[in-house]
Amino acid sequence: MERKVILAENAGFCFGANRGYKAVEDSINDDIPIYTFGPILNNTKIVEGFAQKGVKVVNNIEEFKNLKKGKIIIRSHGVSKEKYEAILATGFEVFDATCPFVKRIHKIVEKQSLLGDRIVVIGNPVHPEVEGIVGWSCNGATVIENASEASEFVAKENENITIVSQTTFNRKKFEELVDIFAKNSYNINVMNTICDATAIRQAEAEQLSQDCDVMIVIGDKLSSNSRKLYEICSSKCSRTYFVETVDDLKGILGNSVESIGITAGASTPKYIIEEVQNYVRNDF
Numbered sequence: 057m058e059r060k061v062i063l064a065e066n067a068g069f070c071f072g073a074n075r076g077y078k079a080v081e082d083s084i085n086d087d088i089p090i091y092t093f094g095p096i097l098n099n100t101k102i103v104e105g106f107a108q109k110g111v112k113v114v115n116n117i118e119e120f121k122n123l124k125k126g127k128i129i130i131r132s133h134g135v136s137k138e139k140y141e142a143i144l145a146t147g148f149e150v151f152d153a154t155c156p157f158v159k160r161i162h163k164i165v166e167k168q169s170l171l172g173d174r175i176v177v178i179g180n181p182v183h184p185e186v187e188g189i190v191g192w193s194c195n196g197a198t199v200i201e202n203a204s205e206a207s208e209f210v211a212k213e214n215e216n217i218t219i220v221s222q223t224t225f226n227r228k229k230f231e232e233l234v235d236i237f238a239k240n241s242y243n244i245n246v247m248n249t250i251c252d253a254t255a256i257r258q259a260e261a262e263q264l265s266q267d268c269d270v271m272i273v274i275g276d277k278l279s280s281n282s283r284k285l286y287e288i289c290s291s292k293c294s295r296t297y298f299v300e301t302v303d304d305l306k307g308i309l310g311n312s313v314e315s316i317g318i319t320a321g322a323s324t325p326k327y328i329i330e331e332v333q334n335y336v337r338n339d340f
């Protein structure tokens with residue numbers, strides 16, 4: 057019996073995460089110290105692996121004062137304008153791996169706030185991407201995460217409001233929240249800045265899990281997008297496994313499994329996906 061193993065087309069790193077990962081990987085052999093401003097990805101194994109190769113995570117700009125000059129890599133979430141300028145002012149070499157889709161939001165927020173608009177960001181207020189976005193407005197911003205916050209929002213008279221979204225926000229929820237603003241007849245300029253990488257990965261995983269005997273979701277246990285993939289897949293396929301590495305799979309598949317689908321969260325590196333793929337092809 058030939059076992060069918062299907063890897064989802066968009067499993068693992070999105071474009072922006074891949075850019076950040078590559079920036080660190082390509083810098084490891086530089087002969088200067090490498091720093092990432094915050095963990096480069098939401099994956100402990102990757103961060104630890106880079107740490108063993110000398111890459112240091114710095115969480116506070118003040119720390120750079122006591123560090124040897126080197127290269128600072130800004131991760132895909134981006135940073136506020138104040139932090140961005142402070143990073144440039146360190147005099148260290150800087151590689152800005154802010155995802156271009158996030159950069160676009162920074163530009164919108166800066167431009168519209170300079171024109172006098174009030175900025176509303178739909179997203180999670182404590183997510184680093186949202187903190188960064190807020191920090192590009194020259195007059196602050198209101199972060200709205202749910203319907204009750206949207207209903208409680210009060211605009212000033214004749215105020216123009218520019219609404220943007222965190223890139224990974226759920227599209228349907230975004231539309232529902234925007235509707236609340238529209239119903240209140242506020243003067244809104246809606247910029248849908250949601251990135252479809254997550255939605256595409258989820259839709260693919262959902263389809264694949266319906267077509268396979270076993271579904272494997274690879275991701276860090278702390279990664280919320282990986283957990284979400286697991287929830288979606290397990291609602292369609294009762295034999296869905298959430299694994300961090302190939303080791304979590306050993307001895308659990310059995311030889312009657314004919315088809316296996318594989319997907320992976322946004323911060324799962326390719327080599328882990330490949331290890332799982334090779335293992336399930338040969339494990340009977």
Ligand code: F3S
Nearest residue numbers: 070072155157223251
């Ligand atoms: Fe960029 Fe979209 Fe990924 S905004 S970091 S490509 S989820």
